[in-house]
Amino acid sequence: MKDRFRKNRKKNSQRNYNKLNLFQAPKFQFKRKCPLTGKNAPKVDYKNIKLLKRYISENGKILPSRITSVSQRKQRELSQSIKRARILALI
Amino acid sequence: MNLYEHTIIVKQSHSKNQIEDLKTKYSKIIEKNEGEIVKIDDWGLLNLSYKINNNKKGSYIHFKLKGNGLTVSELEKNEKIDKNLLRFLTVKVKEFDMNSNYFNQETSNVKESQEKNK
Numbered sequence: 248m249k250d251r252f253r254k255n256r257k258k259n260s261q262r263n264y265n266k267l268n269l270f271q272a273p274k275f276q277f278k279r280k281c282p283l284t285g286k287n288a289p290k291v292d293y294k295n296i297k298l299l300k301r302y303i304s305e306n307g308k309i310l311p312s313r314i315t316s317v318s319q320r321k322q323r324e325l326s327q328s329i330k331r332a333r334i335l336a337l338i
Numbered sequence: 339m340n341l342y343e344h345t346i347i348v349k350q351s352h353s354k355n356q357i358e359d360l361k362t363k364y365s366k367i368i369e370k371n372e373g374e375i376v377k378i379d380d381w382g383l384l385n386l387s388y389k390i391n392n393n394k395k396g397s398y399i400h401f402k403l404k405g406n407g408l409t410v411s412e413l414e415k416n417e418k419i420d421k422n423l424l425r426f427l428t429v430k431v432k433e434f435d436m437n438s439n440y441f442n443q444e445t446s447n448v449k450e451s452q453e454k455n456k
Contacts (some may be wrong), residue, residue: 290435
């Protein structure tokens with residue numbers, strides 16, 4: 248019994264391997280999720296400088312969302328709050 | 339009634355008593371003009387990220403207030419004239435988050451880093 252089971256397993260694994268070759272592997276997701284949406288996501292606020300500093304370059308420019316993969320809606324909030332922090336000379 | 343967050347930057351040369359005076363002065367102005375103060379935060383003396391009128395540091399005072407357009411316009415009218423202030427910013431918010439305390443932690447971090455540098 249055990250031997251049969253093993254054989255079946257081997258076959259199954261081989262099949263799966265073939266499938267992976269036919270279709271693109273789902274392991275690698277090229278699109279990252281937005282880090283500011285969903286549960287436990289930090290709130291975007293002009294007082295939260297630690298968070299804002301992650302999304303500006305060394306020269307203080309706002310990074311484009313295509314690099315940081317922030318969703319459109321959150322990018323709007325981010326840029327607004329970064330500009331507010333600039334007025335207060337926090338960034 | 340709307341909810342506003344209002345921050346002012348006082349010049350670095352001012353002493354604690356003068357800052358207290360400014361606090362009471364502006365809270366009086368708010369209360370005169372149909373406003374209501376929810377909370378006053380003192381962020382302390384912080385480094386400015388760029389010079390404002392040759393000032394490198396400024397002490398920040400943060401008001402959380404209820405009020406209407408008249409309150410804010412009256413406040414800002416008085417602050418524009420005031421020579422003790424460097425900047426002010428008013429932000430309309432939907433609700434106050436009283437839990438998060440960004441600046442008290444930060445100031446302690448700054449102090450620690452300064453001590454380390456010494």
